[in-house]
Amino acid sequence: MRILRHVMWILCAGAMTAHTGLASAQPVSTGSVQAYPNKSIRIVTSEIGAGNDILARIVAQEISPPLGQPVIVENRGATMASVSVSKALPNGYTLLLAANALWLAPFLQDMPYDAVKDFAPISTVSNQPVVLVIHPSVPATTIKEFIALAKAKPGALSYGSSATGTVSHLAGELLKVMGDVNILRVPFKGTGPAMIALFGGQVQMSFPTPSAVPQLVKAGKLKALAVSSLQPSSFLPDLPTISASGLPGYEIVSRVGILAPAKTPVAIINRLNQEIVRALASTEVKEKILALGSEIGSNTPDAFRKMIADDMTRMGKVIKDAGLRGAD
Numbered sequence: 001m002r003i004l005r006h007v008m009w010i011l012c013a014g015a016m017t018a019h020t021g022l023a024s025a026q027p028v029s030t031g032s033v034q035a036y037p038n039k040s041i042r043i044v045t046s047e048i049g050a051g052n053d054i055l056a057r058i059v060a061q062e063i064s065p066p067l068g069q070p071v072i073v074e075n076r077g078a079t080m081a082s083v084s085v086s087k088a089l090p091n092g093y094t095l096l097l098a099a100n101a102l103w104l105a106p107f108l109q110d111m112p113y114d115a116v117k118d119f120a121p122i123s124t125v126s127n128q129p130v131v132l133v134i135h136p137s138v139p140a141t142t143i144k145e146f147i148a149l150a151k152a153k154p155g156a157l158s159y160g161s162s163a164t165g166t167v168s169h170l171a172g173e174l175l176k177v178m179g180d181v182n183i184l185r186v187p188f189k190g191t192g193p194a195m196i197a198l199f200g201g202q203v204q205m206s207f208p209t210p211s212a213v214p215q216l217v218k219a220g221k222l223k224a225l226a227v228s229s230l231q232p233s234s235f236l237p238d239l240p241t242i243s244a245s246g247l248p249g250y251e252i253v254s255r256v257g258i259l260a261p262a263k264t265p266v267a268i269i270n271r272l273n274q275e276i277v278r279a280l281a282s283t284e285v286k287e288k289i290l291a292l293g294s295e296i297g298s299n300t301p302d303a304f305r306k307m308i309a310d311d312m313t314r315m316g317k318v319i320k321d322a323g324l325r326g327a328d
Helices: 002-015 030-034 051-067 078-086 101-108 143-152 167-179 191-199 210-218 266-280 283-291 301-321
Strands: 041-045 071-075 094-099 119-129 131-134 158-161 184-187 223-227 253-261
Touching: 041 051, 041 078, 051 071, 051 094, 051 119, 051 253, 051 266, 051 283, 078 094, 078 101, 078 253, 094 101, 094 119, 101 301, 119 266, 119 301, 131 143, 131 210, 143 223, 158 167, 158 191, 167 184, 167 301, 210 223, 253 266, 253 301, 266 283, 266 301
Parallel strands: 041 071, 041 094, 158 184
Antiparallel strands: 094 253, 119 253, 131 223
16 A cells, blocks of 8 residues: 555646756757766656556656656657657756667658667666566466477467567567577567467467466466566565576566766766666665566666667567567
8 A cells, every 4th residue: 555655646746847958059068968967867767657667666766866857757659758858958868768669660651760879878777577477377487398388289389479579579580599499479559468368278378477477377368478677576476487498598578767868978977877776776666666566776887888788689579580570
């Protein structure tokens, strides 16, 4: 209840915040860097009430006191948020909180920004894997058994996923590539409808987030085989990873991080990173993020940059090889 009240408070506080324009273009002087911050900071993210919005408000509330300035969350559509920040003045007062789609969407469709050249990574905030789950009627209890079954019956098994390019979709495509299996994708308008289809046996597998899986397994509605991260999930600590279960190196995780416009001074990037990492180390913040079904994922700007590059190289190839394009 305490976490729920907190989430509702930050949502209400955000709803009362008036939308204002982004900073007007002007030179970033050495003096302004030394005085940073001397006015409010804006974190731009997706629609109000979405998971990224709540994450942004948790971070904003925590870093505001040590920075000595208000940190305001501004809500826009995901693409609009990315475009607006890519064009903002690189002075540390306009930031972006976004997930993998920021750097993977350009592989699926033309985007009005360059995911590498237009942004300066600051830190990741959270990581959220997915879990490979199957219908109870499927005769498999491990990844190896499932892959053997899929090889024995090419095209007979299907997986439900949400929109093109989402983690639940790319998890299935990565399994097809690394497992060398022919399984069919059935797209739905969200994870919920995909799970309903799985419960009903219309599809044989899906990739939900870990937080809901224990209850569904206990209720006998599905079997959980493995988690998509390289490390076990805190929600399912006894469940093996796909990587350790027969597909070494398999990893797909929904990563959420904070970035600034490209050419933001390194001193400002480092100051923001310091405060974000400090905030995410708080036990209270960890509990709030775990309540959202995610896990803490702070790191350095260089580590975040490398993570993005690795993700683009690996998943970009999967997207291209699968011929994925556009949205459902």
